[in-house]
Amino acid sequence: MPVVVGRPDLNVQYIVKEVVEAKKNNVDIIIFPELCVTGYVIGDMFEREDFIHSANKLCDTAIMEASRNGITVIVGLPVYDDELRGEDGRKRLYNASVIYSNGIRLGQTLKTLQPNYRMFDDDRHFYSLRKLAQENNKALDEFNNVFSVTLKDGHSVKVGLMLCEDMWHDDYPYNPGEILAKKGADILVNISASPWGWQKNRKRHSVVKKLILKCKVPLVYVNNVGLQNNGKNLIVFDGSSTIYNTEGNVIYQVEPYAKGTHYYTFENEILEIEQNKQDDSQELYLAVRCAVLEFCSQFNKIIIGISGGIDSAVSAAALVDALGQDKVIGVFMPFSKYSSIKSKERAQTIANNLGISLRVVNIDSVVNSIADLLSTEADTLEYENIQARARMEILAAIAQRENGIYICNSNKVEAAFGYGTLYGDIAGALALLADMVKREVYQLGNYYNEHVYKKEVIPADCFNVVPTAELSINQKDPFHYGNLNHRGYHDEMVRAFTEFRLGPEWFLEMYLSGRLDDELRLETGTTRQLFPSTDKFITDLENHWSLYRRAFFKTNQMPPILIVSKRAFGYDLRRSMVTPYFSERYKELKEHGLKN
Numbered sequence: 001m002p003v004v005v006g007r008p009d010l011n012v013q014y015i016v017k018e019v020v021e022a023k024k025n026n027v028d029i030i031i032f033p034e035l036c037v038t039g040y041v042i043g044d045m046f047e048r049e050d051f052i053h054s055a056n057k058l059c060d061t062a063i064m065e066a067s068r069n070g071i072t073v074i075v076g077l078p079v080y081d082d083e084l085r086g087e088d089g090r091k092r093l094y095n096a097s098v099i100y101s102n103g104i105r106l107g108q109t110l111k112t113l114q115p116n117y118r119m120f121d122d123d124r125h126f127y128s129l130r131k132l133a134q135e136n137n138k139a140l141d142e143f144n145n146v147f148s149v150t151l152k153d154g155h156s157v158k159v160g161l162m163l164c165e166d167m168w169h170d171d172y173p174y175n176p177g178e179i180l181a182k183k184g185a186d187i188l189v190n191i192s193a194s195p196w197g198w199q200k201n202r203k204r205h206s207v208v209k210k211l212i213l214k215c216k217v218p219l220v221y222v223n224n225v226g227l228q229n230n231g232k233n234l235i236v237f238d239g240s241s242t243i244y245n246t247e248g249n250v251i252y253q254v255e256p257y258a259k260g261t262h263y264y265t266f267e268n269e270i271l272e273i274e275q276n277k278q279d280d281s282q283e284l285y286l287a288v289r290c291a292v293l294e295f296c297s298q299f300n301k302i303i304i305g306i307s308g309g310i311d312s313a314v315s316a317a318a319l320v321d322a323l324g325q326d327k328v329i330g331v332f333m334p335f336s337k338y339s340s341i342k343s344k345e346r347a348q349t350i351a352n353n354l355g356i357s358l359r360v361v362n363i364d365s366v367v368n369s370i371a372d373l374l375s376t377e378a379d380t381l382e383y384e385n386i387q388a389r390a391r392m393e394i395l396a397a398i399a400q401r402e403n404g405i406y407i408c409n410s411n412k413v414e415a416a417f418g419y420g421t422l423y424g425d426i427a428g429a430l431a432l433l434a435d436m437v438k439r440e441v442y443q444l445g446n447y448y449n450e451h452v453y454k455k456e457v458i459p460a461d462c463f464n465v466v467p468t469a470e471l472s473i474n475q476k477d478p479f480h481y482g483n484l485n486h487r488g489y490h491d492e493m494v495r496a497f498t499e500f501r502l503g504p505e506w507f508l509e510m511y512l513s514g515r516l517d518d519e520l521r522l523e524t525g526t527t528r529q530l531f532p533s534t535d536k537f538i539t540d541l542e543n544h545w546s547l548y549r550r551a552f553f554k555t556n557q558m559p560p561i562l563i564v565s566k567r568a569f570g571y572d573l574r575r576s577m578v579t580p581y582f583s584e585r586y587k588e589l590k591e592h593g594l595k596n
Helices: 008-024 043-047 049-066 129-135 176-182 200-215 280-296 310-323 341-354 364-374 381-401 412-416 438-452 460-464 489-499 504-512 526-530 534-550 584-595
Strands: 029-031 072-085 091-101 104-110 146-150 156-163 187-192 219-223 225-229 233-238 242-244 250-253 302-305 328-332 357-360
Touching: 008 029, 008 049, 008 072, 043 049, 049 072, 049 091, 049 104, 072 104, 072 156, 072 187, 091 146, 091 156, 104 129, 104 146, 104 156, 156 176, 176 187, 176 200, 200 219, 200 242, 225 280, 233 280, 280 310, 280 438, 302 310, 302 381, 310 328, 310 341, 310 438, 310 460, 328 341, 328 381, 341 357, 341 460, 364 381, 412 489, 438 460, 489 504, 489 526, 489 534, 504 534, 504 584, 526 534, 534 584
Parallel strands: 029 072, 156 187, 187 219, 302 328, 328 357
Antiparallel strands: 072 091, 091 104, 146 156, 219 242, 225 233, 242 250
């Protein structure tokens, strides 16, 4: 189901329409995702009582009425306990799976296990079933209900309801699925709002198989599709709803990002099917396409600065693929002192290949005017920042004129180390690439050429040219980036800092033991080639750790970032104002390393 965030009226209309169609197709049970009535990532809208009451009233009238004449409807809905308060002093709210059948509200199951990590913040809004059990000094199995549903042929089936995290029980002391199976469930239904992530569905198959081998009942997993956001991150949901048999094998699977209702009939003999196969580049592409399509479609035009480099080329290719040529305007903004003819040629080639217009706006007069006003010397950082902010002003002005938005092309390595100008190239309505290290940008660009456009829309020079911001003479990005052929040291450093929360102590220990290349999956000898001596390695490490810690004020002010990694800047990776810290163990390793 493509959930419309914050619009229970539209979501209930969709649900009723699908229920009516399902009745025509002689369906017994129709299932919708977790919090499909309101949306899952809606922040503190969950604190609005009028909003929650309205959502429930819509369901208890329209959906209840639609469930008459022999169909059972399962939906995700926030529900109040009017008698009790939550830990925040407000009326207690539960994340519930509600079941309507034959014109009545048959009952509900509350979410037992609530995620409170990464972008998830469930305990902020909802009271969990395990807390409810604990405060009443009762076992969970006294609350986990199994519902008997009468089918059209007169038989009945006992349905055990779970919500999303209840299925991912490995890190919790409770197993809701096993409890439901012991209470006699013939089938488990898991309604989810589960975001896409690397290898997520492969992991899910493994988790479900382990669960079902204990329970010995089939499981239906229903997930939503589309884009939701928390203000700082765009979160993609890929659907991929799946049915598993009593051995935990996949017997039915919906294609990722497919919308609409899919029908399945349980037969006496259920055969396993081959699982969907996707590679990492394809999964990344599908997530990017979903995000661009849903986030940007609401705007009249999307303005993008095209520099002739790989980042802006990939962003432009993504925009045109999802939105079409007419929605995208490219802008090349040269500064005569530093912009090269080659960059202008590549920018024009990119625009031509994508079939979009390219406006060329020279920034000389703007930069010179500000520099003269402030007596700014050329070839200084101040001078570079004036150029970057001049370009932002032009993009913003064009976006205003076109009733559109402009986007930010920064990648994750640049963002991590603050290599960008606040209110300059770190500005816009969307930071599409800011959760991709450079190697992933190259991979995505290659995928657009080979599999999406099936021709070279991103010129080969974009993959081969040394990255530069062209803000001074012979300027080059100060990082060892990855590309299509090898992993980059600073790419992997950023991944280690963000996704695995590793720090300088780990890096230095791995380096001194000769294991760093292997741990970072770099080509053998990479770090020794980059840093011929220990003191050079330490200097680079301490410099980039300090840059990483200091860059918080830039990453905290970046436009909304699409999450594609295991940890993205924004509300996924929350950063505080702290100075760089080097542990005592690090200092001992440093002293030892420099002595030898």
